[in-house]
Amino acid sequence: MSLNKYIYCLESVPDATVLHKSVIVPALETLALGYGITNVYNTCDSIESFEESIGTLVYEDKHYKDYAFIYLVFEGRDNELKIDNYYYSFEEIAELFEGKLKGKIIHFANTFQLDLEDETFQYFLDVTGAKAISGYGNPAPILSTVLDNLYFALSEEYDENVDLVEVLFEKQYALCRAMGFRMYY
Template sequence: MYPDKYIYCLEGVADVDSSTTTAILPALENLAFQYGITNIYKTCDTIEGLEESLSLLLYEDRNFKDYAILYLVFDGDGNRIELDDYYYTLEEIAEFFEGKLTGKIIHFANLMRLDLDEEGAQYFLDVTGAKAISGYSKQVPILSTILDTIYFALCQEYDDVVELVEELYEKQYALCSTMGFLLYY
């Protein structure tokens, strides 16, 4: 049995001061109750808020090493997240995280369609030091939390990302195929 791999979820919202609840928070609560997976949930509405949240995690959270998964929930398309009416490319995000995500899995919810080629994925992994980047290549009318929950639970069992993806596809082939689940390592 591997040690618990915590999840740090950062969601882009229109206004952090709004008390509107999104579908992500109940999914994270389900992860905690059903699978016992520790997670932190934060929102941001600007690039400065994103940078601040990640800086707090990277530099002030003594348990940072326990966070194996960075779960990013942002609107966007084609490898660009939208935040405060501006698009940020994965290359810009990679440069912000330069060398800071060693051994982490970066997972994007399906609100942003991941459209990476091998070269783009390798650039992101090389610059950030991440273990893997994952997300969805197809636009579907449902939020990916159903598949994300299963994926995160399997992350607790498997250190090898190839075995992890094989098991995910074995358990949820139709959903993985329909949503275009991708993982680059």
């Protein structure tokens, strides 16, 4: 069994068949080289490819149990994910992955503003089996990768959600507050 926790990053793009320059990939390379954290990057351009990507991870990746985070780089509005110019609610996403995300933290880059009501996040956690949902509630002019990488690196040391968030805030309080970092569990 691996001692480190893997990260699966899925980014929404207009066309997954066209090579594009991702701003997330360099941050993932830093995670691998600087922190020794194994990660997998994939793209999707439709709800079908979104579902297929997560399904492949869950059913075909022999290291699935080692993944601590599913890192989603998506746009959206009003707590709905934008995929192929259509908006999907958290309830719809939860039903797609019913029982498939057990013990995983679903983390959103700040390309999506996360501000869930108690009922919504609890439904998502209950239906998917996810351990937590995390992300950012405030718009920011910078991409969240600096804070995301610290968050992922700290997860190597801290298993408990409360401890992980406390240490993250201790290390980068101003950035956490400015970006509105939050975790629902």
